[in-house]
Amino acid sequence: MISKCRWKLLAMLAFVLVVMVWYSISREDRYIELFYFPILEKKEPCLQGEAERKVSKLFGNYSQEQPIFLQLKDYFWVKTPSAYELPYGTKGSEDLLLRVLAITSYSIPESIQRLKCRRCVVVGNGHRLRNSLLGEAINKYDVVIRLNNAPVAGYEGDVGSKTTMRLFYPESAHFNPKVEDNPDTLLVLVAFKAMDFHWIESILSDKKRAWPPVSPAPSGVGLLPAPLTLHFREPVPSHGCHPLLRTTGLDIRILNPFFMEIAADKLLRLPMQQPHKIKQKPTTGLLAITLALHLCDLVHIAGFGYPDAQNKKESIHYYEQITIKSMAWSGHNVSQEALAIKRMLEIGAVKNLTYF
Ligand SMILES: *[C@@H]1O[C@H](CO)[C@@H](O)[C@H](O)[C@H]1NC(C)=O
Ligand SMILES: *[C@@H]1O[C@H](CO)[C@@H](O)[C@H](O)[C@H]1NC(C)=O
Ligand SMILES: *[C@@H]1O[C@H](CO)[C@@H](O)[C@H](O)[C@H]1NC(C)=O
Numbered sequence: 001m002i003s004k005c006r007w008k009l010l011a012m013l014a015f016v017l018v019v020m021v022w023y024s025i026s027r028e029d030r031y032i033e034l035f036y037f038p039i040l041e042k043k044e045p046c047l048q049g050e051a052e053r054k055v056s057k058l059f060g061n062y063s064q065e066q067p068i069f070l071q072l073k074d075y076f077w078v079k080t081p082s083a084y085e086l087p088y089g090t091k092g093s094e095d096l097l098l099r100v101l102a103i104t105s106y107s108i109p110e111s112i113q114r115l116k117c118r119r120c121v122v123v124g125n126g127h128r129l130r131n132s133l134l135g136e137a138i139n140k141y142d143v144v145i146r147l148n149n150a151p152v153a154g155y156e157g158d159v160g161s162k163t164t165m166r167l168f169y170p171e172s173a174h175f176n177p178k179v180e181d182n183p184d185t186l187l188v189l190v191a192f193k194a195m196d197f198h199w200i201e202s203i204l205s206d207k208k209r210a211w212p213p214v215s216p217a218p219s220g221v222g223l224l225p226a227p228l229t230l231h232f233r234e235p236v237p238s239h240g241c242h243p244l245l246r247t248t249g250l251d252i253r254i255l256n257p258f259f260m261e262i263a264a265d266k267l268l269r270l271p272m273q274q275p276h277k278i279k280q281k282p283t284t285g286l287l288a289i290t291l292a293l294h295l296c297d298l299v300h301i302a303g304f305g306y307p308d309a310q311n312k313k314e315s316i317h318y319y320e321q322i323t324i325k326s327m328a329w330s331g332h333n334v335s336q337e338a339l340a341i342k343r344m345l346e347i348g349a350v351k352n353l354t355y356f
Pocket of ligand 1: 060061
């Protein structure tokens with residue numbers, strides 16, 4: 001009698017075990033944990049292809065074939081034709097780009113590639129992150145995208161400490177990857193002009209010696225000598241003792257300008273060929289959301305948005321005191337971008353973690 005009961009119990013236990021193993025194996029992204037306990041799992045449910053499906057209303061039929069990062073083979077073996085010049089394409093910059101791609105990489109980390117469903121968060125630099133206490137929640141996403149010189153050190157509670165990718169351009173490269181990033185963070189260069197390729201090349205290659213050495217600024221970040229500075233809107237950290245030098249080039253990626261084209265064309269509806277005087281372009285933030293919608297299945301955003309019109313004195317960033325005035329000559333139209341983000345929120349393509 002007793003042994004019969006025991007057998008029943010054992011059979012039931014075996015059945016439960018099989019179901020648990022099957023369930024954890026069926027969720028490939030978690031296969032390292034043999035047993036999957038849904039109760040402990042507080043991650044947002046992730047539906048494969050959802051972001052792409054939802055945003056197709058805005059983006060239309062655009063090519064999913066586009067690589068995230070530019071690859072040497074596309075310029076070396078195949079001459080990839082581009083309809084536009086930078087920042088929307090690579091037309092005219094191919095030779096320079098070839099040299100840069102030869103000393104950088106393009107791979108997406110295996111840890112991201114193998115995920116069946118990718119949960120991503122784009123962390124903007126907005127003031128709304130202050131006291132948000134979102135740090136822990138942000139660290140839980142599979143992919144955390146940060147922008148420009150956004151600091152992490154000292155702000156972990158509000159913005160988290162994990163950085164999968166950091167998008168930057170020369171003028172915004174005032175950050176120390178050793179302090180603000182993880183050892184495996186991808187540093188993603190957004191090129192606005194051919195000179196940006198020159199800049200990264202000089203930082204990464206031995207060519208740096210050909211440039212006159214400059215005395216480092218107090219922060220330890222050198223500034224470019226005058227003639228080259230003229231090509232940039234703001235002072236640019238130079239190779240002198242630039243923190244990016246700790247990189248080998250293997251953690252630098254060159255973002256496919258295709259995403260800039262999509263952000264400008266589909267989200268902001270900007271003319272692709274603009275007269276020289278009104279060169280409006282998307283912000284790195286909008287660009288990052290566009291990229292995330294291509295890379296991820298679920299996209300959340302935090303720290304986006306600017307203070308309202310009544311609040312002109314409030315800082316726009318969580319880590320520094322600058323007001324909306326500083327955006328006046330940036331070439332960005334923040335109200336137009338806000339409308340674009342609102343549209344994406346309305347159709348459910350993205351979700352906001354802070355007020356938007
Ligand atoms: C988008 O592509 C699908 C299938 O590839 C096609 O059926 C649909 O008509 C296309 N839509 C537009 C707007 O081109
Ligand atoms: C910015 O965009 C808004 C909304 O699309 C538009 O009304 C405004 O004229 C634009 N401002 C500039 C300076 O282009
Ligand atoms: C997202 O923004 C809306 C306003 O557009 C706001 O009502 C909502 O509370 C925000 N969500 C979060 C989590 O802050």
